[in-house]
Amino acid sequence: MERKTKVNAEDGKQELVITREFDLPVDLLFRAYVEPEIVEQWMGTKVLKLENKKHGGWHFETSDASGKVVFEASGTIHEFVPDQKITRTFEMENAPFPAQLEFLVFEPLTDDTSKLSMHIVYKSVALRDQMMQMGFAPGLNMAHNRLQTIVSKLK
Amino acid sequence: MNLRRDVFQAIADPTRRAILLLVASQAMTAGAIASNFDTARPTVSKHLQILTECELLEQKQNGREIYYHINAKKMKAVADFIEPFRQMWDDRFNKLEAIMKKYKSKK
Numbered sequence: 001m002e003r004k005t006k007v008n009a010e011d012g013k014q015e016l017v018i019t020r021e022f023d024l025p026v027d028l029l030f031r032a033y034v035e036p037e038i039v040e041q042w043m044g045t046k047v048l049k050l051e052n053k054k055h056g057g058w059h060f061e062t063s064d065a066s067g068k069v070v071f072e073a074s075g076t077i078h079e080f081v082p083d084q085k086i087t088r089t090f091e092m093e094n095a096p097f098p099a100q101l102e103f104l105v106f107e108p109l110t111d112d113t114s115k116l117s118m119h120i121v122y123k124s125v126a127l128r129d130q131m132m133q134m135g136f137a138p139g140l141n142m143a144h145n146r147l148q149t150i151v152s153k154l155k
Numbered sequence: 156m157n158l159r160r161d162v163f164q165a166i167a168d169p170t171r172r173a174i175l176l177l178v179a180s181q182a183m184t185a186g187a188i189a190s191n192f193d194t195a196r197p198t199v200s201k202h203l204q205i206l207t208e209c210e211l212l213e214q215k216q217n218g219r220e221i222y223y224h225i226n227a228k229k230m231k232a233v234a235d236f237i238e239p240f241r242q243m244w245d246d247r248f249n250k251l252e253a254i255m256k257k258y259k260s261k262k
């Protein structure tokens with residue numbers, strides 16, 4: 001598949017920008033971020049709370065087969081403009097990483113294509129680099145195989 | 156498998172990245188790690204072996220059990236970490252796109 005995802009992480013900065021163009025209308029791209037049932041499918045995590053509004057909060061958790069929680073993250077939504085933008089914080093529970101700030105901008109390119117920009121700001125340069133090295137990012141996708149199963153079921 | 160073991164090879168694989176993410180949150184036994192994947196247990200063991208050979212994971216004995224820990228020093232040694240990070244997001248967004256296309260076609 002063509003690589004459409006770009007990461008811009010300048011040396012010595014505590015931020016990075018991820019951009020991606022989708023073969024989806026912007027409203028469909030936005031839905032993937034707001035409907036808990038869909039978020040659960042592509043992020044492979046359980047959505048405990050997702051309040052899509054200013055002052056709203058979100059809370060995701062992933063459990064292993066025995067029901068033990070192996071990943072938990074939460075944050076607050078600061079801006080919510082349908083089909084345009086979401087500004088939110090992200091913090092992992094029980095992990096030595098402080099909260100990060102995320103600016104998500106959704107733009108239509110054509111009627112059938114759209115673009116997402118994620119601007120993520122970390123507490124420090126060292127923390128940004130560490131998060132990238134670990135492959136850490138908002139909405140961890142650890143249940144990779146499970147997600148593939150879901151996708152193939154939808155086919 | 157008789158491939159050269161290096162960190163780039165180790166983190167190029169989505170399942171191994173998932174294992175690293177899992178173990179980064181807390182040290183875990185092989186059984187606990189395997190329970191997070193639909194993959195057969197021997198396959199997960201192979202991934203753990205590769206990650207350990209690359210020194211991305213360390214084994215520590217705790218009573219009768221062996222726990223896998225993340226080796227943060229080795230992770231820092233990964234010089235060009237942007238590409239694996241980009242690939243991870245690319246994979247994730249590819250899935251989002253595939254899923255949303257199904258939603259679209261259902262309409």
